[in-house]
Amino acid sequence: MTLIIDCHGHFTTEPQKHHDFRKAQVAYAEGKAHERPVYPGISDEELSVIVEGNQLRLQKERGSDLTIISPRASGMGHHIGNVDIATEWATISNDCVNRIVDLFPENFAGVCQLPQTVDGDLKPVIAELERRVEQGFVGSNLNPDPSGGRWSAPPIYDEWWDPMWEAMAALDVPAMIHVSGSCERCLHTTGAHYINADTAVFMQLIQGDLFERHPTLRLIIPHGGGAAPYHWGRYRGLSIMLEKPPLGQHLMNNLFFDTCVYHQAGIDTLFRVVDKKNILFGSELLGAVKALDPETGHSFDDTKRYIDALNLSTEDRHAIFEGNVRRVYPLLDKKLKAQNR
Amino acid sequence: MTLIIDCHGHFTTEPQKHHDFRKAQVAYAEGKAHERPVYPGISDEELSVIVEGNQLRLQKERGSDLTIISPRASGMGHHIGNVDIATEWATISNDCVNRIVDLFPENFAGVCQLPQTVDGDLKPVIAELERRVEQGFVGSNLNPDPSGGRWSAPPIYDEWWDPMWEAMAALDVPAMIHVSGSCERCLHTTGAHYINADTAVFMQLIQGDLFERHPTLRLIIPHGGGAAPYHWGRYRGLSIMLEKPPLGQHLMNNLFFDTCVYHQAGIDTLFRVVDKKNILFGSELLGAVKALDPETGHSFDDTKRYIDALNLSTEDRHAIFEGNVRRVYPLLDKKLKAQNR
Numbered sequence: 001m002t003l004i005i006d007c008h009g010h011f012t013t014e015p016q017k018h019h020d021f022r023k024a025q026v027a028y029a030e031g032k033a034h035e036r037p038v039y040p041g042i043s044d045e046e047l048s049v050i051v052e053g054n055q056l057r058l059q060k061e062r063g064s065d066l067t068i069i070s071p072r073a074s075g076m077g078h079h080i081g082n083v084d085i086a087t088e089w090a091t092i093s094n095d096c097v098n099r100i101v102d103l104f105p106e107n108f109a110g111v112c113q114l115p116q117t118v119d120g121d122l123k124p125v126i127a128e129l130e131r132r133v134e135q136g137f138v139g140s141n142l143n144p145d146p147s148g149g150r151w152s153a154p155p156i157y158d159e160w161w162d163p164m165w166e167a168m169a170a171l172d173v174p175a176m177i178h179v180s181g182s183c184e185r186c187l188h189t190t191g192a193h194y195i196n197a198d199t200a201v202f203m204q205l206i207q208g209d210l211f212e213r214h215p216t217l218r219l220i221i222p223h224g225g226g227a228a229p230y231h232w233g234r235y236r237g238l239s240i241m242l243e244k245p246p247l248g249q250h251l252m253n254n255l256f257f258d259t260c261v262y263h264q265a266g267i268d269t270l271f272r273v274v275d276k277k278n279i280l281f282g283s284e285l286l287g288a289v290k291a292l293d294p295e296t297g298h299s300f301d302d303t304k305r306y307i308d309a310l311n312l313s314t315e316d317r318h319a320i321f322e323g324n325v326r327r328v329y330p331l332l333d334k335k336l337k338a339q340n341r
Numbered sequence: 342m343t344l345i346i347d348c349h350g351h352f353t354t355e356p357q358k359h360h361d362f363r364k365a366q367v368a369y370a371e372g373k374a375h376e377r378p379v380y381p382g383i384s385d386e387e388l389s390v391i392v393e394g395n396q397l398r399l400q401k402e403r404g405s406d407l408t409i410i411s412p413r414a415s416g417m418g419h420h421i422g423n424v425d426i427a428t429e430w431a432t433i434s435n436d437c438v439n440r441i442v443d444l445f446p447e448n449f450a451g452v453c454q455l456p457q458t459v460d461g462d463l464k465p466v467i468a469e470l471e472r473r474v475e476q477g478f479v480g481s482n483l484n485p486d487p488s489g490g491r492w493s494a495p496p497i498y499d500e501w502w503d504p505m506w507e508a509m510a511a512l513d514v515p516a517m518i519h520v521s522g523s524c525e526r527c528l529h530t531t532g533a534h535y536i537n538a539d540t541a542v543f544m545q546l547i548q549g550d551l552f553e554r555h556p557t558l559r560l561i562i563p564h565g566g567g568a569a570p571y572h573w574g575r576y577r578g579l580s581i582m583l584e585k586p587p588l589g590q591h592l593m594n595n596l597f598f599d600t601c602v603y604h605q606a607g608i609d610t611l612f613r614v615v616d617k618k619n620i621l622f623g624s625e626l627l628g629a630v631k632a633l634d635p636e637t638g639h640s641f642d643d644t645k646r647y648i649d650a651l652n653l654s655t656e657d658r659h660a661i662f663e664g665n666v667r668r669v670y671p672l673l674d675k676k677l678k679a680q681n682r
Contacts, residue, residue: 233604
């Protein structure tokens, strides 16, 4: 039997006091308030009720077994404050996720938020990753643009990032490339900045030689790879113009897309264009689009339905829902084996 | 018989002296050179030879009849210099296009570059549009981000742009939304910035009420609508969350996508998702991707092949190749009628 593993979930049902703390912390970080707020905490009971009523309920309704969960992506806010603030916020956010995993170890595995900043010091980022992996986290969300739409960090292929890749290799964890909220009025967070960052990083990977230099590195581009599958011909052509190897060889031994594409035609395109070994089931559960599709009567982000409609072979279905994600996240595979799954 | 009209071509085969002038003009604009260069000009004979050997040759080879041609989009460089420099550069670039149209009136119609700047004064922009329409141009390329990836202009739905829309309504011309070169190292011009701008503007249009306020306005988002068709479900869902009317009513009476999508699976997605009344044949002829697809043996940007493979009904084929573009560009329709076409 195939486990249904959702590689892309977020804890986006935080209680109001969690948001209030962040608001006060941001005000403090920006010098608009003198008092540094103290995080009020969420009791285990409170957290259980929230998760049971939302993420767990939807897992059951939609028929999935386990979600790789991370803090709210748009809330990471790496453009706000210094390393001190970023570290405090990542600590609080990751502690929450860690407790959800402890409360429901069969239903969740953790992916951590990193204390990235616009200044960009990678040392505390790597320290937080190491600490969380030791706790049982299986990967991280890496923001390629901590400036929130201003793209002030070096491109992902730049050697500046190498310490991060080396730490990930040592820990044997992948990263999902995931930006946070947009600072630009012209770039809507979930409608433009997310998809555009996916597309921009895909193109950066074509331009560079990241996977040649780091052959064991594994990255996941979410939201079905941004615009890449729809414009696959453009990218194959640009690769040729840049005298790079074919995409299959240059990128697709190390790069994976999730299935956060919210309609059948989009999912069909993804599966037609991209090799099934590179696709991981994901839904962005309780994520960007919380609405019912009036054309289907189902939630836009119930992506399992679109995949089920593909009538995949047993082998392909297993790869998409379980096999690929266990291969890309070896620490998840280890956890599952310890649970006899 | 259906005319095959390519709505998206650029003059990208400029002689070296044209590039040399621009380089010297930029150096002058940036204070790196004291002498203001003088444009050397291109003789009619020279221009004929260039166009016959490239754009016209490809029209014949690929079986198209007429191309709506504009200056090289990545060369517009609206982030460089002030209104004076932008106006000189738009004048030179548009003069070139105007002469191509004069030399081959049955093969080309002109779309103009606008002297936009980061400061953003729209008066000279509108003046250039009016002057060119009087000369016979049928539309313009409007840059939603003259800052080249920094998104310093207001979003397209902001009232700041209204004088532009009013001028376009008075002239009865549409605009293709088209950014220029990227200033950001992280955003490759043709592989990220172009596609991302298309996607960002599509989302801006969802957020705003531009077409409600300007019901006769017609905009074309090139490159197959950026990521929009692939993520159509996401955009339908976000529209619902923002309490906007359905996309068909909110946007698709005024918004059009071209077919600059360089593989069959992408074109298939475009035609499956988007109503045929909203699709205009385009190839970006001599544009972003100049390479042969090793999988097909044909040029990636020979988009007519992908459309031909759809086996459209005679009526749909006519709409895509001729009918829609004549409806969206009424001044082109007028020119064609004057030519008894």
